[in-house]
Amino acid sequence: xxxxxFTILAPEGMHARPATxxxxxxxxxxxxxxxxxxxxxxxxxxxxxxxxxxxKGGEVVTVLMEGVDxxxxxxxxxxxxxxxxxxx
Amino acid sequence: MxxxxxxxxxxxxxxxxxxxxxxxxxxxxLSDEAAVLQEIGRYREAVRSSVExxxxxxxxxxxxxxxxxxxxxxxLQDPQMESDVLARISxxxxxxxxxxxxxxxxxxxxxxxxxxxxxxxRAADVQDAGSRMVRNLSGIAASTTxxxxxxxxxxxxxxxxxxAEDLSxxxxxxMHRSKVHGFATQSGGKxxxxxxxxxxxxxxxxxxxxxxxxxxxxGDLIVLDGSHGxxxxxxxxxxxxxxxxxxxxLIQEVRRLAALKDQPAVTTDGVRIELLANIATAEDMDQALxxxxxxxxxxxxELLFMDRDSFPTEDEQVRYYKTILLRAGNxxxxxxxxxxxxxxxxxxxxxxxxxxxxLGYRAIRICLDRxxxxxxxxxxxxxxSAFGKCRIMLPMISGVQEVRQARVVLEEAKEExxxxxxxxxxxxxxxxxxxxxxxxxxxxxxxxEADFFSIGTNDLCQYxxxxxxxxxQIKDLxxxxxxxxxxxxxxxxxxxxxxxxxxxxxxxxAGDPQATSLLLGMGLKEFSMSAPSIPxxxxxxxxxxxxxxxxxxxx
Numbered sequence: 301x302x303x304x305x306f307t308i309l310a311p312e313g314m315h316a317r318p319a320t321x322x323x324x325x326x327x328x329x330x331x332x333x334x335x336x337x338x339x340x341x342x343x344x345x346x347x348x349x350x351x352x353x354x355x356k357g358g359e360v361v362t363v364l365m366e367g368v369d370x371x372x373x374x375x376x377x378x379x380x381x382x383x384x385x386x387x388x
Numbered sequence: 389m390x391x392x393x394x395x396x397x398x399x400x401x402x403x404x405x406x407x408x409x410x411x412x413x414x415x416x417x418l419s420d421e422a423a424v425l426q427e428i429g430r431y432r433e434a435v436r437s438s439v440e441x442x443x444x445x446x447x448x449x450x451x452x453x454x455x456x457x458x459x460x461x462x463x464l465q466d467p468q469m470e471s472d473v474l475a476r477i478s479x480x481x482x483x484x485x486x487x488x489x490x491x492x493x494x495x496x497x498x499x500x501x502x503x504x505x506x507x508x509x510r511a512a513d514v515q516d517a518g519s520r521m522v523r524n525l526s527g528i529a530a531s532t533t534x535x536x537x538x539x540x541x542x543x544x545x546x547x548x549x550x551x552a553e554d555l556s557x558x559x560x561x562x563m564h565r566s567k568v569h570g571f572a573t574q575s576g577g578k579x580x581x582x583x584x585x586x587x588x589x590x591x592x593x594x595x596x597x598x599x600x601x602x603x604x605x606x607g608d609l610i611v612l613d614g615s616h617g618x619x620x621x622x623x624x625x626x627x628x629x630x631x632x633x634x635x636x637x638l639i640q641e642v643r644r645l646a647a648l649k650d651q652p653a654v655t656t657d658g659v660r661i662e663l664l665a666n667i668a669t670a671e672d673m674d675q676a677l678x679x680x681x682x683x684x685x686x687x688x689x690e691l692l693f694m695d696r697d698s699f700p701t702e703d704e705q706v707r708y709y710k711t712i713l714l715r716a717g718n719x720x721x722x723x724x725x726x727x728x729x730x731x732x733x734x735x736x737x738x739x740x741x742x743x744x745x746x747l748g749y750r751a752i753r754i755c756l757d758r759x760x761x762x763x764x765x766x767x768x769x770x771x772x773s774a775f776g777k778c779r780i781m782l783p784m785i786s787g788v789q790e791v792r793q794a795r796v797v798l799e800e801a802k803e804e805x806x807x808x809x810x811x812x813x814x815x816x817x818x819x820x821x822x823x824x825x826x827x828x829x830x831x832x833x834x835x836x837e838a839d840f841f842s843i844g845t846n847d848l849c850q851y852x853x854x855x856x857x858x859x860x861q862i863k864d865l866x867x868x869x870x871x872x873x874x875x876x877x878x879x880x881x882x883x884x885x886x887x888x889x890x891x892x893x894x895x896x897x898a899g900d901p902q903a904t905s906l907l908l909g910m911g912l913k914e915f916s917m918s919a920p921s922i923p924x925x926x927x928x929x930x931x932x933x934x935x936x937x938x939x940x941x942x943x
Contacts, residue, residue, distance in 0.1 A: 309731070311858045316459045316510060323462060346468035347459070348514070352498050354507050357860075379735045383694065 331367025685916020713776030845895025
């Protein structure tokens, strides 16, 4: 299992548009991907779940990945959080 | 009636009242497994039809409206929603319709209780997806508009003002364009969908009008003033007449600004100002020309480097610059060399983790260190220079040495091309951005090294004031009108002109109408901004006198 922490760079937080992109990205991998903030933890395949976490700009989220392609998933999410989200 | 004006403009038209059906659960308990299976089947069928309906709406929409529909598609097929609904059907023996009502109701509550205004507004997206599902489960054949407003014209071209408690995102998008002239809703805020869609379509909208709006009936004559958040119901003839006049003036104002397109920006005392655009793509170039830009003051090249696995080759870069130069015709295009760093990383370029990416390894600092990257970009710009007019702009310059080093690499690129017999603009200009305070302070020295200056006010301001402009807690400190920032800007303009080099500005301040007179008074001659700001800034300039602006300006 791979665990990564990311700071949300978009000042407005995890809005619907980046969240939609994130769900689509996570779906490309077979690994189970979980998003965690504080005590809340949800599967990253659901837009409803991601939005309901209410992630704000500057907050830190943890992503947990487990499965055959977890390394590739970690890389893709790394890129997404470090650059993708910010440009949304 | 007073609400929140979320999209400016005035419309006068007949009220068209949309009433939402209040859906209540039936409370039916499924009797056996067969019924459970049947309801699961009905649920899946409803998801399928709902998805098809939304996909139909995709025709003829673009940009943000597409994003709204993407969210709908995602919510309709959401795995969490699905497993919750299936659990209600299988374990609680609810009908598919009751299960959807219950699951959606709970999700809407979660969003409505959020503090963040934006996330609170997402309740509308969830409700929209849910209502569509419920309608499909209730067997009501709905048109894709879901509102009964015809999607095609019927010869009656009187404008309608849509009055509703709230409007769902997909309803707003599905509405017939030429018939709907404005929106007024009881609830909602600045971030609601109706606000976004109305702004995109240039229609006035007022939200948050409260329960009073419920008294309006179909056919009432409505005057909607989106600039002031006003909704007038059956006003006196004199008031209608007054608003008709105001509306006429507004329309003429839009036309007048559009008519300025081909008029040069010359002040009343004959000073010629150049209005340029900040762009990133060839499409931006087209928009800039349509709005009267006389050239490009900033071409961001980062896009070319992002969203890929490796550096773009020299040929790829040449194609990109060439396309833009050809579209620009004979107008000057200022190409900024790669401006990346820890905050704007590239997946294929390993950068060290930094505590302060804004003060770290970035932009020209990377280019001077990784000469291979820099040389390739400079060669590509030079090769493209044969197809139009362009100049090179270096970002993040902090001292004289960096400009000299960059010149050495430029000379090397030129020699290589000359050696291979490739044509290019041999007298291409190389200028610098003034965005680091040290560069501003030694503008007198840098003016002897650079062919032109362009003041990047966004970074200059945050570096001078030590205030991150993305940090909400200190947003008041980020102030481009702070005397320290203004003094530096004045000094840079003055020193550039003393050395006889052009000085422009490509930061947000250049497109801020409140700053126009101030910058004119400081002697700025090149204003570069996002294209939509150009007409309004031109309008101010052609009515200003530089002499008067200089007199008014004292620091």
